Amino acid sequence: MKLLKLTIAMLMLSSCSSIFKNTENGNSCCSKSKNMSLKKISTLKYRADDKARDIYRHPVETLKFFEIEPQHTVVEINPSAGWYTKIIGPYLKNEGILYLAIFSEASKKTYAKKYNPKIKSLTSNNTFFGNVKYSVLDDSVNTIGPVAPPSTADRVLTFRNFHGWIRSENDEKTIKAFYQALKPGGLLGVVQHRMPEDAEQDKKASTGYVKESYIINLAKKVGFELVAKSEINANSKDTANYKKGVWELPPALRALDSDKAKHLKIGESDRMTLKFKKPN
Numbered sequence: 001m002k003l004l005k006l007t008i009a010m011l012m013l014s015s016c017s018s019i020f021k022n023t024e025n026g027n028s029c030c031s032k033s034k035n036m037s038l039k040k041i042s043t044l045k046y047r048a049d050d051k052a053r054d055i056y057r058h059p060v061e062t063l064k065f066f067e068i069e070p071q072h073t074v075v076e077i078n079p080s081a082g083w084y085t086k087i088i089g090p091y092l093k094n095e096g097i098l099y100l101a102i103f104s105e106a107s108k109k110t111y112a113k114k115y116n117p118k119i120k121s122l123t124s125n126n127t128f129f130g131n132v133k134y135s136v137l138d139d140s141v142n143t144i145g146p147v148a149p150p151s152t153a154d155r156v157l158t159f160r161n162f163h164g165w166i167r168s169e170n171d172e173k174t175i176k177a178f179y180q181a182l183k184p185g186g187l188l189g190v191v192q193h194r195m196p197e198d199a200e201q202d203k204k205a206s207t208g209y210v211k212e213s214y215i216i217n218l219a220k221k222v223g224f225e226l227v228a229k230s231e232i233n234a235n236s237k238d239t240a241n242y243k244k245g246v247w248e249l250p251p252a253l254r255a256l257d258s259d260k261a262k263h264l265k266i267g268e269s270d271r272m273t274l275k276f277k278k279p280n
Contacts, residue, residue, distance in 0.1 A: 034094075035070040038063055041090050050083055053251070056268035058232045059087050065230050066189035066275060071095040072154035075147050075181055077137055078103065078161050080111075081118045088157075089123060093130035098123075101137040101147040108140035137177065139168040145177030153181045157189040160271070162215060163205035176222050179278055188224060188276040190215060191233055193246045193269045207245035212272045224276035233271035240270065 038060045042051075063084075068074055070091060079085045079100050092098050102119060103112035123129040135147045147156065156178040165171040178188050195201060195209035202209075216226055242248040246269050248255040255263045 036090060038087060038091055041087050044086075044090070047086055050086065053083070053268070056233070056235070057083075059084060061232045062189075062191065062230075062273060063087065063091075065228075065232060065273060066155060066157060067187060068092075068155050068157075069096075073097040073099070073148070073152055075099040075101060075135070075153045075156045075178075077101045077147065077156065077158040077178075079119055080115045082122045084157070084159060085119065085122065089129040089132060093128065097131045097133065098129070099133050099135055099148045099153070101135045101145070104136050104138040104141045104143050106141050107138050109138070112138070112140075137174065139165055139170040139174070142170075144170055144173045146181060147177055148181040150180050151183050154183060154186050155189060156182055156186070159191045160193060160208075162190065162192045162210050163208045166203075166205040166210065166214075171218060172222065175218055175224075179222050179224065182278040184278055184280045186278050187227065188219065188278070190219075190274040190276070191271050192274075193240070194234075194272040195240050199240065207240070207242070209240045209246055209269075212274070215272070215274060219274075219276045223279065225279055227275045227277045230273040230275070233273050235267055235270040237266045238268075238270035 042054070042060050068088070068091070072092065073096060074088060074092060076085060076088060076098065079102065085098075085100065089098055100119060100123070102116050103109055105116070107113075107116075120134075123132045126132070133148075135145065136143050137145055137147055147153075158178075162171060165174045175188075182188065192215060193209045195207075195211045197211055197213060199209075199211070201211050201214055212229075220226065238249065240246070242255070244254050246252075248259070249263050249266060249269055251268070253260055253263060
């Protein structure tokens with residue numbers, strides 16, 4: 001038993017020095033002595049496969065725009081495999097709390113069985129991820145929160161999820177759950193595939209695109225104040241007009257073979273980046 005414990009400890013130390021080593025200056029995120037910056041965390045080795053998408057997602061700039069701080073309680077909604085979690089988790093590790101609102105174990109979504117184990121595995125080592133808690137938000141089984149205890153969160157963040165809630169007609173109920181979780185003065189950060197304002201909004205958001213005005217009006221309806229917009233994640237090459245919707249673009253790239261080269265040049269979707277406040 002003592003040998004087993006020693007072996008586990010050695011493996012954890014090895015993992016800390018190799019997987020979570022900063023690729024630029026050798027800093028490790030395993031130290032509890034000081035917090036790493038978002039920029040440093042974004043260069044960790046375990047993000048090697050994710051970094052190719054940084055040119056479209058701009059994670060450091062986006063999280064700075066949402067004003068997250070190391071001591072915050074942050075709720076990330078439906079994190080899937082944890083693309084953003086890999087940055088947010090280590091950033092909050094020493095002082096903050098991270099709630100991950102994942103899919104229900106009884107989910108009717110086919111991908112839930114893939115993503116839930118992945119995100120739990122990723123965050124299972126609290127040496128790296130600190131205080132991670134789980135809640136459930138799953139419109140397929142009508143479980144819309146609570147995503148965190150009432151009035152405890154400093155930030156609620158959602159990345160490219162709104163079209164699904166619109167499709168299931170749970171968008172208003174969902175954003176109300178965000179409002180309830182936030183402290184007075186807390187911020188809601190939204191990134192979403194953006195439909196041009198002069199286009200007709202699909203009531204089911206079946207293309208994955210949503211008008212910016214739709215989300216702004218919905219947020220205001222439940223009590224949020226719009227603080228700011230950003231063009232961090234804009235892509236002027238995206239027309240938002242594809243037969244198979246946003247999924248014709250990378251990374252899904254479900255376009256016809258004859259269109260794939262053209263869509264690769266477009267890149268990932270044009271995205272709104274909105275910041276809302278729950279009034280004090």
